Amino acid sequence: MDQPGCDPARLDRTYAQFALVNRVVSGWRGIYLRQLRPRLRAGSATTLLDIGCGGGDVPVMLARWAARDGLRLEVTAIDPDPRASRFAAEHHPAAGVTFRQAYAAALVGEGRSYDFVVSNHVLHHLPADEFPGFLAESAKLCHGRVIHNDLRRSALAYALFFAGSWPLTGSYIRQDGLTSIRRSYTTEELRAAAPPGWTVARRAPYRNLLILDKSGPGA
Numbered sequence: 001m002d003q004p005g006c007d008p009a010r011l012d013r014t015y016a017q018f019a020l021v022n023r024v025v026s027g028w029r030g031i032y033l034r035q036l037r038p039r040l041r042a043g044s045a046t047t048l049l050d051i052g053c054g055g056g057d058v059p060v061m062l063a064r065w066a067a068r069d070g071l072r073l074e075v076t077a078i079d080p081d082p083r084a085s086r087f088a089a090e091h092h093p094a095a096g097v098t099f100r101q102a103y104a105a106a107l108v109g110e111g112r113s114y115d116f117v118v119s120n121h122v123l124h125h126l127p128a129d130e131f132p133g134f135l136a137e138s139a140k141l142c143h144g145r146v147i148h149n150d151l152r153r154s155a156l157a158y159a160l161f162f163a164g165s166w167p168l169t170g171s172y173i174r175q176d177g178l179t180s181i182r183r184s185y186t187t188e189e190l191r192a193a194a195p196p197g198w199t200v201a202r203r204a205p206y207r208n209l210l211i212l213d214k215s216g217p218g219a
């Protein structure tokens with residue numbers, strides 16, 4: 001699906017099906033409840049940047065959960081792929097999320113800063129030589145907490161996704177998901193790759209959270 005010549009209709013179905021897959025396996029509800037909601041307020045807005053948002057389902061979920069809880073969360077979601085940005089803008093026009101086609105480096109150049117910076121299933125897509133720069137950019141864009149949520153490589157995770165993804169037809173979900181699991185880090189590999197100051201938390205089902213807290217000890 002990352003190839004520029006892939007079938008556009010199949011790609012749109014992939015973005016649409018990601019919404020279902022992310023609800024089942026990405027664990028964002030728990031991240032919202034434990035990591036985000038305790039820092040949100042009803043009176044003053046908290047800002048959040050989602051880097052590599054794809055079809056936009058994750059930032060929309062976060063915005064809706066905050067709104068239901070009566071909390072103010074201003075979400076910006078970026079992706080460098082024009083196809084992803086188009087899909088997100090067309091399918092979530094009134095979601096309370098600002099979508100932009102942009103690289104994180106562009107926002108760094110603009111001097112942007114957010115309370116939270118997050119990503120979903122981005123780390124395993126990065127070549128090894130781009131990994132440090134991506135973390136550095138996300139750190140520059142945040143004055144609070146950075147949370148990169150990614151898959152955790154496991155033979156059992158691969159087998160379960162292989163068995164459970166058969167109904168997801170007409171898209172790149174199955175092929176992309178299996179490739180992503182193979183490319184993802186184990187918890188030990190991610191800890192070894194992370195710069196000083198970053199922590200890795202192992203979470204179910206088959207996920208790693210790479211976290212940088214810039215708010216100080218005990219925040």
